Amino acid sequence: MKTKTTVQFNTEFMLLLGRLLQNGFSLQQALEFMPIVFPTQKQWLHQVQTGLEAGKRLAPSLAAVSFPAHLVAQIELTELQGNLGECLLHLGQLQRIQQKRRRELVGVIAYPCFLLLFLGALIGMMQIYLFPEIAQFNPTTSATSPLQLFFRVMGTFVIMAGALISVYFFRWHRRPLLQRLAAAFRWPFIGKTLQAYYQYCLLFDLATCLNNGLNLAEMHQLTHRLAKTSWLVQLMQQLETAVQKGGTLLANLADGVFYPPELQLVLAKGSPLQQMAKEVDLLAVIKYDELQRQLKQKVNWLQPLLFILIGIIIICTYLSILLPLYHTMEGIS
Template identity: 25%
Template sequence: MSLVQGQWFQLLYELLTVGFSLKQAVRFSAILLPKMQPFVKQIDQRLANGLSFAQAMKPLVKIDTFYSLLLAEQHGALLNTLKSISDFRSLYQRQKQKMHGLMEYPLILLAMLLMIAAAMKGWLIPEMQSLQSTWTLPYWPILKQCLGGLLGVSLLLLMYRLDRFYHQSRIGQVEYLCRLPIIGRGFCDYYAYYLCSNLALLVQQGISEQKMVAYVKEFQTNALLHQLAIVYEQHDYDFNLMVKKYRCLPAELSLLVKCGLTNDDLAKRLQVLSQMKFKHLIRLTEHWLTMITPVMLGLIALIVLGLYLSILLPIYHSMQGVIQ
């Protein structure tokens, strides 16, 4: 559904660009994308009942996407936001498909090696042990206990982390994701892109900080923008302190605020910063994808080494016995 939804947002953007009204574009999209007919029917029914486009989309998208659409619709930037949503979903699906393609060959090799390992454990190793039943690896029982203990501790730690993550506030979850090793940089770029694009819409209206905060505080309590507005108010509107404390806010924001720009100029620069973060996210995911194949092949190499050792060590020990 995510892939088709991305195509639908892109189609809706294109139809609105060529002059369709919103209701016409929604209805016509059901003809061009038959898979989306149940989805589009719900939206069309809500629009017919007098709801705005964002309100019609609310049950069908994530809360952050809903508020992006709401802000865009209320401030006359729906086209740009539809384009941004479709671009991000297209990027997600494109990188996902590329990742599947890169992992396909290593996973086939890995499956074959695991089958060979299972066959060795079920047939070859018992045969070799029957030839010399007195020999076993002296460190094998200890190694098995260590590996089992390590696996158990890792599972418990993972369950604890997941439980702690899901019981945090939305802003706490975002900060946790942004602080993860390696992939945390990608989350920082995504949330910087999301926040800058929405902040640009608010700044463009020329309202004061207090009014912006009051407006965003009316959002649902589990929305990221709502929770950031609450924290911003608690910090006495100190933007520099906010940027230092939260990684989801890019450091460039504090520099833009200090420049003393007009609202229009600040909104334009926020949009540029948002696009820069999006492009950096693309480059970052491309870099991660290039690392998948070497990591998988390294894992396969370790498995092959383990298989060789499981065969050669008993043979080596048998030869030592013969020589002695």
């Protein structure tokens, strides 16, 4: 039976395991120590240990206990060529940042969402009790109120948008993995952030391989040992196919949405392997900072948008109250 884990535990697991490995623990010793820190996950950790004792590597052992697939792919690549501790620390730190941004997002939208709920309840009460009373002053007026018009327009928009998005996602989900990701990079609002995340993962993996002395040919051989469902493996296969058809490596890097433009410039320089490793490592750090900045920016944009929506609802509510009264006063005069 597979034990379900939380995002928080997955993050802390990678961070702790990375620290233990970097402090000289063997993988088996680290996993034997972990139940002390995570007593509620003893069964899950035991299942991972069982996989290791059966001769599996860490990545397949984690995959067998439903560890997130994208993290398993990153761990598997690093595990095959070394430096596992650093990789786990990087992944854990990235997951922690994502959790932090998620908490910030909840904090940012909590107050506007509370206001929207409060406004919804208030408008419902007004619709039941106040608007019928106002209508009695001018029973001949049957025009749609601004508030009703707003909700009708919004309702129509939501229904149409929901239908279009459902059709799009149905077709999107049936496409190959790389095509799905490339399409996701063009999504409004979050597309650029997704692209930055995958580019960071690519740069981090490439820097790790270069720091361990692997050249591009050896990296290519390494990817053949990874799971074929990994986006990174499929990306390398796509690149290999394009080069075999007569294209150059740099030309294909320039055309691909997965490769940051800076990577092409670094590879075009033809620096020695050690220098190239430092340059790619620096690119990974820069992309990491860019990813954090984009995530923070997206979070900061949400609250003003919600307040604009609240403002529109309040204005429509006032108009729905005042316009009938104005028409009534006009009729009296």
